[in-house]
Amino acid sequence: MCIAGGMIQEIHGAGSRAAGAMAPASPGHEVSAREHLFFEGDVRDRIYIVESGWVKLYRTLIDGQRQVVGFANSGSVLGIESDMLHLNSCEAITDVVVRSIPASRLNGICKNDPALAEQILRQIGRQLGAAQAQLATIGAQSAEQKLATFLLSIAHLCEVSLDQEFDLPMRRGDMAEFLGLRLETVSRKMTEFQRRGWIKLTSLYHCRLLQRHVLEELAQGGEADSAQMLRTA
Amino acid sequence: MCIAGGMIQEIHGAGSRAAGAMAPASPGHEVSAREHLFFEGDVRDRIYIVESGWVKLYRTLIDGQRQVVGFANSGSVLGIESDMLHLNSCEAITDVVVRSIPASRLNGICKNDPALAEQILRQIGRQLGAAQAQLATIGAQSAEQKLATFLLSIAHLCEVSLDQEFDLPMRRGDMAEFLGLRLETVSRKMTEFQRRGWIKLTSLYHCRLLQRHVLEELAQGGEADSAQMLRTA
DNA sequence: CGCGCGGTTGATCAACCTCAACCCGCGTGG
DNA sequence: CCACGCGGGTTGAGGTTGATCAACCGCGCG
Numbered sequence: 001m002c003i004a005g006g007m008i009q010e011i012h013g014a015g016s017r018a019a020g021a022m023a024p025a026s027p028g029h030e031v032s033a034r035e036h037l038f039f040e041g042d043v044r045d046r047i048y049i050v051e052s053g054w055v056k057l058y059r060t061l062i063d064g065q066r067q068v069v070g071f072a073n074s075g076s077v078l079g080i081e082s083d084m085l086h087l088n089s090c091e092a093i094t095d096v097v098v099r100s101i102p103a104s105r106l107n108g109i110c111k112n113d114p115a116l117a118e119q120i121l122r123q124i125g126r127q128l129g130a131a132q133a134q135l136a137t138i139g140a141q142s143a144e145q146k147l148a149t150f151l152l153s154i155a156h157l158c159e160v161s162l163d164q165e166f167d168l169p170m171r172r173g174d175m176a177e178f179l180g181l182r183l184e185t186v187s188r189k190m191t192e193f194q195r196r197g198w199i200k201l202t203s204l205y206h207c208r209l210l211q212r213h214v215l216e217e218l219a220q221g222g223e224a225d226s227a228q229m230l231r232t233a
Numbered sequence: 234m235c236i237a238g239g240m241i242q243e244i245h246g247a248g249s250r251a252a253g254a255m256a257p258a259s260p261g262h263e264v265s266a267r268e269h270l271f272f273e274g275d276v277r278d279r280i281y282i283v284e285s286g287w288v289k290l291y292r293t294l295i296d297g298q299r300q301v302v303g304f305a306n307s308g309s310v311l312g313i314e315s316d317m318l319h320l321n322s323c324e325a326i327t328d329v330v331v332r333s334i335p336a337s338r339l340n341g342i343c344k345n346d347p348a349l350a351e352q353i354l355r356q357i358g359r360q361l362g363a364a365q366a367q368l369a370t371i372g373a374q375s376a377e378q379k380l381a382t383f384l385l386s387i388a389h390l391c392e393v394s395l396d397q398e399f400d401l402p403m404r405r406g407d408m409a410e411f412l413g414l415r416l417e418t419v420s421r422k423m424t425e426f427q428r429r430g431w432i433k434l435t436s437l438y439h440c441r442l443l444q445r446h447v448l449e450e451l452a453q454g455g456e457a458d459s460a461q462m463l464r465t466a
Numbered sequence: 467c468g469c470g471c472g473g474t475t476g477a478t479c480a481a482c483c484t485c486a487a488c489c490c491g492c493g494t495g496g
Numbered sequence: 497c498c499a500c501g502c503g504g505g506t507t508g509a510g511g512t513t514g515a516t517c518a519a520c521c522g523c524g525c526g
Binding site: 057070080083108111126135 | 364
């Protein structure tokens with residue numbers, strides 16, 4: 001999952017309607033920020049498609065440590081990684097509209113609704129790729145690199161064409177749990193990025209990238225010291 | 234992906250044969266240890282199913298850092314996370330037998346071969362779940378916990394019923410790159426586990442769990458100090 | 467014999483964590 | 497109106513974990 005931009009715009013469109021007498025996809029359903037769509041361990045009776053807003057997916061370890069395994073926004077499919085029970089908890093971080101599909105419809109879906117099935121297959125493949133990318137980030141990068149990678153991903157997801165402002169809808173603690181850091185570390189690095197003129201936080205949840213190339217350099221393993229800043233500028 | 238135990242035993246069996254004039258799955262193909270099945274960036278013209286042996290999947294960051302995103306053995310499907318190009322490199326860590334399927338067969342697979350498609354869907358869902366679990370391990374656990382989790386996963390994958398010996402086919406460096414540690418750290422912790430009587434390394438690549446419950450405690454976030462060892466024994 | 471590869475061990479160091487104080491904006495209730 | 501508490505964030509001081517760098521071992525092999 002990770003930062004999984006969606007592809008499925010019309011998962012309940014003509015193709016799937018053709019399936020006939022199956023349980024239909026629900027109409028858009030509102031969920032407000034801080035509410036959960038489901039918890040780890042719940043029976044997975046439905047899968048969800050995000051229509052608008054942001055959710056986070058996370059797991060809780062026995063000792064209370066949490067790991068956010070992904071943020072998802074419009075177009076993402078939630079719950080396909082699970083079988084009988086949900087493996088992740090899913091909490092809305094903004095107000096959200098979701099559509100859901102009964103899990104029963106997944107049985108024999110390839111026969112009954114090949115168009116939908118193929119979309120789901122592509123979407124889950126994308127999520128797997130994103131999860132693996134996130135593994136690389138968490139496992140092999142420093143705190144600074146992680147944050148740079150993260151900001152670029154979010155900016156990309158928000159489809160920021162050039163360097164205008166974009167939403168950073170999650171709290172510092174969510175970012176930290178996603179990146180495998182402490183929120184203090186995230187906070188420090190954010191202010192550091194700002195002090196160096198790489199980003200500008202217009203509010204706590206609103207950000208602009210001033211030096212995208214420096215962040216890109218960093219994210220890919222560059223040094224990003226001041227000398228490099230000049231070179232690459 | 235991650236430590237992805239397989240489910241698909243007969244991916245080329247009767248169900249898929251029925252597809253008729255499609256390009257057939259290749260017969261078993263031998264690959265020896267250290268050879269690559271494919272590299273990151275290669276065009277993805279085939280997907281693979283592991284029949285025997287072990288492979289690792291990894292990504293290389295620009296600065297040469299590598300992250301192993303998964304180990305896979307018999308039954309795992311490789312390459313579905315990618316679209317046109319492979320996102321991971323795949324290297325055999327033991328001698329391996331793989332079967333492959335032309336990627337072209339994935340187009341319209343749900344219509345043409347629903348049985349195969351549904352198996353792949355389940356398998357990739359499992360891999361996504363495993364990748365998320367690995368995210369939690371790498372992101373939220375200490376070196377000791379990571380190693381404990383890892384040993385238990387491998388032992389589980391090798392289907393060790395009780396506490397007999399099992400294969401640990403990868404090198405220390407591979408474990409390190411999987412767990413987001415340095416190989417020196419892995420080495421130290423391994424000898425430490427042994428010194429504490431939790432495991433026994435009969436050879437570098439052969440291991441026995443002597444105190445599985447202690448490792449389980451550790452993996453789940455317990456303290457595993459000597460007091461606890463006695464309590465849980 | 468010498469070399470290279472994989473692994474182990476030791477000493478040092480820094481990145482990040484931990485704990486704690488503090489700030490700010492906001493809603494509530496006296 | 498102000499006091500208060502609370503949630504979320506920032507900042508600081510000091511400690512630990514795991515990285516780094518380097519030496520060394522054992523083994524297989526040309």
